[in-house]
Each structure stands twice: as structure tokens, then as C-alpha cells.
Amino acid sequence: MKYCDKCHVEVRTNQQYCPLCHQVLKGEPDANRIEIYPEFVPLTREVLPLTKKVILFITVVAILTLLIVNLAEWDGRMWSLIPIGSILYTFMVLRIGIFSRQNIAFKLAILTTVLIGILNAIDQEITLDANKGWALNYVTPLSLLSCNSAISMIIWIKRINYRDYIFYLLTILVFSLVPLILFAFGVIQILWPAVVAFGAAIFILLVIIFFFPKSIKEEIHKRFHM
Amino acid sequence: MKQGQYANDWFKLDNAAKIFPAISTKKETNTFRVQIEMTETVDKDLLQLAVDSVLERYPMFKVRLKSGLFWNYLDHNELPFYVQPLTHHVCGNLNPKDHNGYLFQIYYRDKMIALEMFHSLADGSGAFAFIKTMLYEYLLLKGYRVTPDNMVLTRDSLPSKAEYEDSNLTYYDPNNHKHVHEDRAFLIKGTPIADGNIGLISGTLSAKEVLELARSHNSTITEYIATLMMYTIYITHIQYREHLKENQKPVKIFVPVNLRKHFPSGSLRNFTNFIKSGMVMNRSDITFDEILEETKRQFAYGMQEKELIRKMSENVSFEKNIFLRMTPYFLKKFVLKIGYKKMGLLLNTLSFSNLGRIDFPESMQPYIDRISCAVYSGRYNTVNIGVSSYKDVFTITFTRSIVETTIEREFFRHFSSKGMKVTIESNYVEEY
Numbered sequence: 001m002k003y004c005d006k007c008h009v010e011v012r013t014n015q016q017y018c019p020l021c022h023q024v025l026k027g028e029p030d031a032n033r034i035e036i037y038p039e040f041v042p043l044t045r046e047v048l049p050l051t052k053k054v055i056l057f058i059t060v061v062a063i064l065t066l067l068i069v070n071l072a073e074w075d076g077r078m079w080s081l082i083p084i085g086s087i088l089y090t091f092m093v094l095r096i097g098i099f100s101r102q103n104i105a106f107k108l109a110i111l112t113t114v115l116i117g118i119l120n121a122i123d124q125e126i127t128l129d130a131n132k133g134w135a136l137n138y139v140t141p142l143s144l145l146s147c148n149s150a151i152s153m154i155i156w157i158k159r160i161n162y163r164d165y166i167f168y169l170l171t172i173l174v175f176s177l178v179p180l181i182l183f184a185f186g187v188i189q190i191l192w193p194a195v196v197a198f199g200a201a202i203f204i205l206l207v208i209i210f211f212f213p214k215s216i217k218e219e220i221h222k223r224f225h226m
Numbered sequence: 227m228k229q230g231q232y233a234n235d236w237f238k239l240d241n242a243a244k245i246f247p248a249i250s251t252k253k254e255t256n257t258f259r260v261q262i263e264m265t266e267t268v269d270k271d272l273l274q275l276a277v278d279s280v281l282e283r284y285p286m287f288k289v290r291l292k293s294g295l296f297w298n299y300l301d302h303n304e305l306p307f308y309v310q311p312l313t314h315h316v317c318g319n320l321n322p323k324d325h326n327g328y329l330f331q332i333y334y335r336d337k338m339i340a341l342e343m344f345h346s347l348a349d350g351s352g353a354f355a356f357i358k359t360m361l362y363e364y365l366l367l368k369g370y371r372v373t374p375d376n377m378v379l380t381r382d383s384l385p386s387k388a389e390y391e392d393s394n395l396t397y398y399d400p401n402n403h404k405h406v407h408e409d410r411a412f413l414i415k416g417t418p419i420a421d422g423n424i425g426l427i428s429g430t431l432s433a434k435e436v437l438e439l440a441r442s443h444n445s446t447i448t449e450y451i452a453t454l455m456m457y458t459i460y461i462t463h464i465q466y467r468e469h470l471k472e473n474q475k476p477v478k479i480f481v482p483v484n485l486r487k488h489f490p491s492g493s494l495r496n497f498t499n500f501i502k503s504g505m506v507m508n509r510s511d512i513t514f515d516e517i518l519e520e521t522k523r524q525f526a527y528g529m530q531e532k533e534l535i536r537k538m539s540e541n542v543s544f545e546k547n548i549f550l551r552m553t554p555y556f557l558k559k560f561v562l563k564i565g566y567k568k569m570g571l572l573l574n575t576l577s578f579s580n581l582g583r584i585d586f587p588e589s590m591q592p593y594i595d596r597i598s599c600a601v602y603s604g605r606y607n608t609v610n611i612g613v614s615s616y617k618d619v620f621t622i623t624f625t626r627s628i629v630e631t632t633i634e635r636e637f638f639r640h641f642s643s644k645g646m647k648v649t650i651e652s653n654y655v656e657e658y
Contacts, residue, residue, distance in 0.1 A: 001649075007635060008642035009429070012651040019427050019652035020635040034336045036263075037426070037653035040314045101323050163301070222236055222301065223294040226551045 002027040012036070052099060059091045078125045085118040105151045105165035109172055112147040116140050137190040141179040141197035147172050148197075152204050166212075166219050169204070176201035235302040237286055240392035241538075241545050242496035243346035245570075247291060247298050248562040250319075252422055253627070254571075254604040256345045257317045258579070258612070260353055261338060262361070263595040268334045269368065274309050276364035277332055281307055283381040284356055286390040286495055287347055290327030295554055300346075303327050309334055316424045316625060316653055317602035320344050332360075337595070345496070350581050350599065351484055352494040355379055358586065365593055375587035386492070393491035394542055402532065403539035411478035411504065411575045414463060414608050416628030425626045426653040427634045428598055433583075433620040435646050445518060448580050449525055451613060451622070452479045452503050453518040454640060455578060455633075460517075462632045464507045478504035480574040480607075481525075484582075488534060499537050501528030502574070571606040581614040596621065603627045609634075 002011040002025040004018035011018065013036055014029045063084050070080035092114055097107050116139065123135035151169045179194035188194065208216050239247070250256045281288045288307075289300035305326040312335035320342060325331050330343040330353075339361075343353050358378045365372045374380050419425060440450035456477050464473045482498045491497055503521040505512075527533060544550065544565075550558060581599050598621035599612040609626045624634045642648045 004650075007639050007648075007650075009638055009648040009650045012430075012649050013654070015652060015654070019650055020631055020638060022631075036336075036338065036651055038312055038314050038335065040423075040654055218236070222292070222299055224296065225238060225294060225299065226296045 002029065048099070052095070055091065055094055059087055062087050081122050081125050085122050089115060089118055103164050104154060105168035108147050108150055109168040112143050112172070113175075116143055133188060136179070136182065136188045138193050141176070141193040144172060144176045144179070145193075145197040145200050148176060148200055148204060152207075163215065163219070166208070166215060167223055169208075170216070170219070173201045173205055235285065237289065237300040237390060237495075238392070239298055239300065239346060240495045240497075241394035241541050242349075242498065244297065244545060245562050245566055246344065246346040248559045249566045250344070252319045255317055255319045255602045257320055257342050258345065258350065258353070258601045259317050259340055259342045259599065260350070260357060261340045261598045261600070262357065263597075264337050264339065265593055265595050267337055268339055270309060270311075270334050272367045273332070273334055273339065273364055276360050276367055277307060277309060280356070280360045280363050280381055283359060283379065283383070283385060284494070285385050286352075287328075287330060287356060289329070289347075290322060291329060291346065293555060296551060296558070297555060300329075311335060312338065312340055314423070314653060316426045317342060317600060318422070318424070348494055349482070349484075349496045349498045350579065351486060351498075352496070354581070354584065355494050361586075361590065361594070365590060370589075370593065372589040372593075373587055375589070377585060377587050378590075388492040389494045391493055392495065393485070393489065393493040393497040394538055396491070397485075397489045397535070398539040398542040399535050400539065400543070402536050403543040404536065405540055406536075408569075408573050409504075410475055410572050412459070412464070412473065412475040412507075413572070413575060413606055414459065414628070414633070416608055416626075416630040418605075419627055419629055422627070424603060425629075425631075426600060426623060427626075427631065428600075428621055428623040428651050429634075429638050429641075430596070430649040430651075431620045431622070431641060431646055433615040433618045436615075436620045436641075439644065439646075443515075443518060445522060447613075448481060448578075449518065449521050451580070451611075452481060452525075452578055453514065453521045454637065455479055455576065455611070456503065456505060456507075456517050456521070457512075457514050458633050458636045458640070459575065460507045460512060462636050465512075466510055468508050468510055474506060474508060476504040476506045477575050478502055478573065479521075480577040482577070482579050483529070483534065485534065485538070488531065499534055501525050567606075571604075574607055576603075576607055577601060577610045579610075579612045581612070584614055584616045586616075591617070595619075598623050600625045 002015065003009075004011060004021065004023060004025055006023050007018055007020045009018070009020065011025055014033060015025060017023060018025055066080040066083050066087075070078065092111060096102070096110055100107065116135075119135040119139050123132065127134065148169070151165055151172065155165050155169065176197045179188065180198045182188045183191055183194050246256045285302070286300070288303055290303040290305075291298055292301045303326070307326060307328055309332045312333040320329060320331060322329060329347045330341060333340040333342070341353060341357055348356075359381065362372060362374060362378045363381060436447060436450075440447045443450060445453070456479060459477050464477070467473055479502065481501050481503070483501055485491065485497045485499055486493070489497075501524070503524045505517060505520050550561065553561065579599065579601050584597050586594055594616070596619045597614055597616040599614045600623040601610045601612050603610040603625045604627055608628045609624060612623045612625070614621055622637075624637075626634075638648050638650065
């Protein structure tokens with residue numbers, strides 16, 4: 001065993017210098033000794049963080065360019081919202097949909113919500129008056145419907161993980177009621193997409209209530225306990 | 227046991243655990259490590275089997291952290307748990323995503339088994355109960371004749387409510403939760419180690435000699451070591467500069483207390499509180515004995531049952547505050563972060579965890595060589611120590627997030643100058 005004659009301590013590891021005072025140690029290293037602690041391995045720079053940075057950089061530059069061109073050549077309309085919306089959405093698909101390690105129901109729920117938001121913004125700003133409302137009338141209920149069915153399919157196929165997903169499913173179900181309420185208040189005019197989305201939501205809700213009554217109650221209790 | 231066998235397979239975070247998810251970062255990891263050196267090389271496949279069979283016995287550890295609207299909670303985790311080879315990281319950030327959501331990890335290397343655990347799951351006692359069951363199962367799988375001798379929870383027994391309850395909520399007193407103001411503590415400053423690595427220097431002494439040394443000063447080991455820490459900080463960082471403004475703050479040692487010894491609790495989750503010794507070092511002639519007297523007085527005061535209950539109730543009443551409870555978690559996080567920094571981190575110079583004497587059944591002892599424990603150190607509490615003893619091996623483990631090792635040096639030289647045999651080991655951080 002090695003020995004530090006300054007600190008008067010024995011050193012159990014194959015150190016060259018005393019860990020305490022950094023003086024050279026006396027004694028021979030034990031050749032057969034397996035080190036207690038593994039050697040230091042420096043953190044290797046990963047490709048992923050750089051990719052993320054590049055994507056963020058391109059997104060920011062593209063959005064700024066579009067905004068500047070739009071404002072410099074101002075013709076009374078925010079036409080740049082269409083490309084900016086798509087760029088933002090692409091960015092989120094890459095960051096949340098692909099790079100993030102969240103569960104897939106969360107990804108679907110978030111991306112659907114963002115998509116609905118962006119399309120509605122484009123609808124409000126850009127569309128000519130005669131065609132206004134397509135985003136609320138068609139896109140909102142139908143994308144909620146597809147998100148609903150996607151999450152339900154995943155739960156159905158990967159049965160074991162339904163606990164992770166059921167919360168997001170419930171959130172989307174609640175959202176699905178919104179188009180119908182909007183119709184009741186006269187904000188949207190086309191009834192059938194709202195009814196289809198609402199019908200599907202009620203159907204899925206009934207399936208959960210009938211077949212997994214406990215899990216829905218527990219999930220709400222877990223998520224909202226104070 | 228199959229999933230769904232328990233009506234209750236999710237757990238609210240206990241009182242102490244609630245704060246850790248909000249405040250933990252890459253630098254403040256809030257993890258601790260228990261290291262066990264066996265007498266033979268560890269068989270990783272058998273270790274894996276042992277952990278698999280034992281995890282079902284500990285439903286409070288077979289969980290993952292999930293977020294709710296008001297509080298996080300621990301939800302049953304059905305994914306498999308894998309033991310991993312040890313890396314050079316000590317008490318690093320346990321990213322649950324790298325461990326199938328588990329908040330603890332078991333490492334193996336040569337003769338060593340190390341358990342690293344996030345503090346939200348349990349404290350040292352809970353972790354040790356788990357380790358005992360795991361080692362018992364591991365030794366059985368290796369084919370040795372070991373017996374539990376009522377010291378080990380075997381996997382045949384059933385988990386009970388008493389084991390996963392939050393004992394803080396059982397023993398607190400709603401009428402005794404007065405907040406007592408504390409001054410900010412002296413903080414040890416130094417050069418941060420790159421990449422958030424933590425340096426570990428561990429010294430082994432003879433438990434008998436340490437006990438004799440402490441007895442000769444009419445003190446317990448905890449009092450003696452806490453005093454020695456304060457004295458070491460004093461001579462390395464304060465003496466002859468005691469008139470400077472930044473050195474007027476008291477040096478404070480934070481010592482966790484296992485409340486299971488004071489209240490009849492069988493909880494395997496967090497049930498600890500703390501005592502503190504503190505002293506303003508504003509003279510150049512402070513002696514060791516002077517600090518020891520002060521430490522003894524403060525520890526005796528802190529260990530009074532009334533005082534322990536007061537500290538427990540203070541935390542519980544904070545948790546039960548209706549405004550805090552009604553705040554959504556993403557906002558609450560900021561409150562907890564600021565509160566913990568101001569009322570926790572900045573009030574301690576260092577923390578000193580004494581796990582005390584660790585007992586194993588006699589039949590298991592021949593296979594276990596030595597045990598040590600370590601706690602993380604972060605941005606403010608740059609040096610922390612963990613102490614444990616097993617048979618005659620008394621281990622003092624320093625973890626540090628700074629390059630300087632002056633405190634460790636003076637601390638161990640104190641023992642070696644008294645003619646005691648000190649054996650040092652280190653995880654090489656100082657040779658990078």
C-alpha cells in the first residue's frame with residue numbers, strides 16, 4: 001500500500017499523489033489491485049445538442065427574415081404568418097415529436113393543440129372574409145378527432161401503459177367538447193365535424209367509464225391531489 | 227405480485243420529499259450513495275436477480291415520479307430495473323429517463339455494490355432496509371446459508387401501511403410550529419470542479435479508537451466529529467482573518483437525525499429531522515474544547531423532543547399552508563426553490579450525515595467487508611461528509627464540488643497526528 005509521509009496516511013487506491021496534500025507517495029503500487037473507482041472518462045460532446053442548436057438557429061433566423069420582409073414591404077396583411085406558423089410547427093415536431101423523450105400521448109396532445117392554434121391564427125389573419133372560419137369549422141374538430149383516435153389506438157395496442165396515457169386522452173376529450181359549445185354560441189356554422197368529434201369523444205369516454213372505471217377516478221385523484 | 231394487487235399503488239410524496247423534485251438540478255442533485263464492499267467479486271447476474279425479486283417487496287421504491295397539477299407524486303412503475311456498472315460519477319444527477327423512470331440506481335464494480343438514491347424516495351434508513359433485503363437475497367442466490375435474524379425484511383413478508391406512511395404527518399403537533407429565525411452560515415468557497423463532477427475522499431479508521439477518542443473528551447462520536455469539522459474549517463478558512471466581514475457568519479454543521487429512534491415509526495420513506503451546531507468564529511484563539519462544549523450544548527437542546535417536534539411541525543405546516551397547496555405546481559416550484567435556498571442551503575456550512583453503526587445478521591457478516599456512505603455536494607454546500615461504521619471499520623467520506631482539499635487534509639491529519647492509522651481512498655478527481 002502507498003503511504004504519504006507528510007499526512008501520515010495510507011492510500012488504498014493506486015494514486016500517484018496524495019489525495020490530501022498532492023505530494024508524491026511512497027511505496028510501490030499494488031499491480032494486482034483492481035481500482036475501487038473507475039477511471040475518469042471525459043464527457044464526449046454529443047451530436048444531439050449540436051443538432052438541436054442548429055435547428056433552433058435556423059428557425060430563429062428564418063422567422064426574423066420573414067418578419068422583416070413582411071414589415072418592410074407592408075401591404076396591410078400579415079402574410080408571413082403562414083410560413084412562420086409552418087416553420088414553428090416543423091420546429092416543434094422536431095423538438096417535441098422526435099427529440100423529446102416524453103411519452104407519445106403527450107407529444108400527440110401538444111402537437112395537436114399547437115397545430116390548431118397556428119391554423120386558427122392563420123385563418124383569422126389571412127383568409128378572405130368569404131372563406132373565414134375554416135380552421136374552427138373543420139380543422140379544430142377533425143384534428144381533435146384524429147388525436148383522440150390515435151391515443152385510443154395506442155392505449156388499445158400497448159395496453160400495459162394505459163396509465164401513462166389516460167390523462168392526455170381525458171384532456172383531449174374535454175377539448176373535443178369545445179367545437180360543439182362554439183356551435184351553440186354561433187361562432188361556427190358547420191355542424192357535422194363538431195358532432196363527429198363530440199360523438200367520438202363521448203364514445204371513448206363511455207368505453208373508459210364502462211371498462212376502466214377505477215383508473216379514471218384514480219388518475220383524476222392522482223393528478224389533482226392537494 | 228402482479229400489478230393491481232394493491233388498491234393503492236401510488237404514493238403522495240412525503241413531507242421532506244415534496245421539496246426535492248422542485249429544487250434538484252444538475253448541480254444540486256440531492257442524491258446520496260451507500261457503498262458496500264463485499265469480500266468476493268460481485269456477480270452481476272445474481273445481483274440483478276436479487277434486485278428483481280426484492281423490488282416487489284418495496285412498492286414505495288418501485289415507482290416513478292409524475293407531475294400532477296398541484297403536487298408531484300410517485301406512481302407504480304411497471305418497467306424493468308437494470309443494475310449498471312459503476313462510473314466515475316459520484317452522486318451525480320439521477321436522470322430518471324436513463325433508468326426506466328426509477329429514482330435510484332444500483333451499481334456494481336469488482337467487489338463493490340453501490341446504491342445511489344434520490345432523496346425524494348427515502349432517507350438513509352429506508353435505503354439501508356432495502357440494501358439489507360437485497361444483500362440477503364443476493365447471498366441466498368449465491369448459495370450461502372444466511373438467516374434474517376429479525377434484522378432483515380425478507381421478501382416473503384408483506385409491505386404494510388406503516389412502511390409507506392408519511393410519519394411526519396403522524397407525529398407532528400399543529401400547535402407547536404413556531405418559526406425560529408436563523409442567520410446565514412459561512413460558506414466554503416473554492417474552485418468548482420469541471421462538468422459538475424464530485425470528488426470523493428474517504429478515510430477509514432478503527433471504530434474502537436474513534437470511540438475511545440470521543441469518550442476521552444466526554445462526548446459522542448457525532449459531537450466529536452461535528453466539532454472537529456468546525457475546528458478544521460476555522461483553522462483552514464477563518465483563523466487570523468476573523469475580523470473580515472464575510473467571516474462574521476457562523477460556521478454551521480447540519481446533522482440529520484433519524485426520528486425513528488425517537489418516535490415509534492416503521493416508515494421506510496423520509497423520516498428525519500436535523501440538529502445544528504453553529505458558532506461565530508470571531509476570535510483568533512478559539513480552542514477545540516471550547517467548540518466542543520458549545521456543540522454539546524446545542525445538540526442537547528436540538529435533541530429535546532419538543533424541539534424536534536417543532537422543526538417537524540414547521541415543515542408540515544408549510545406543506546399544509548392552504549395558499550401553497552392551491553398554487554399550481556409550476557408556480558409552486560419557484561416558491562419552493564427560493565424558500566429552500568434561503569431557508570435551507572444558505573443556513574448550513576456543510577452537512578454531516580452519521581448513519582451510525584450498521585448491523586447485519588451474523589451469518590451475513592463474513593461476506594461484507596466494509597460500508598461507507600456519501601451525500602452529494604453542490605453549489606453552496608461545497609463539502610459534505612457521510613460517516614458510518616461497520617464492525618471495526620469507521621469510514622468518513624468527504625464529497626466535494628470544489629478542487630481544494632484543505633479541509634480533508636487537516637481533518638485526517640488530526641487523526642494521524644494522534645497516532646491513529648488512517649487509510650485514504652479517492653475517486654481520482656484531483657488527478658484529472
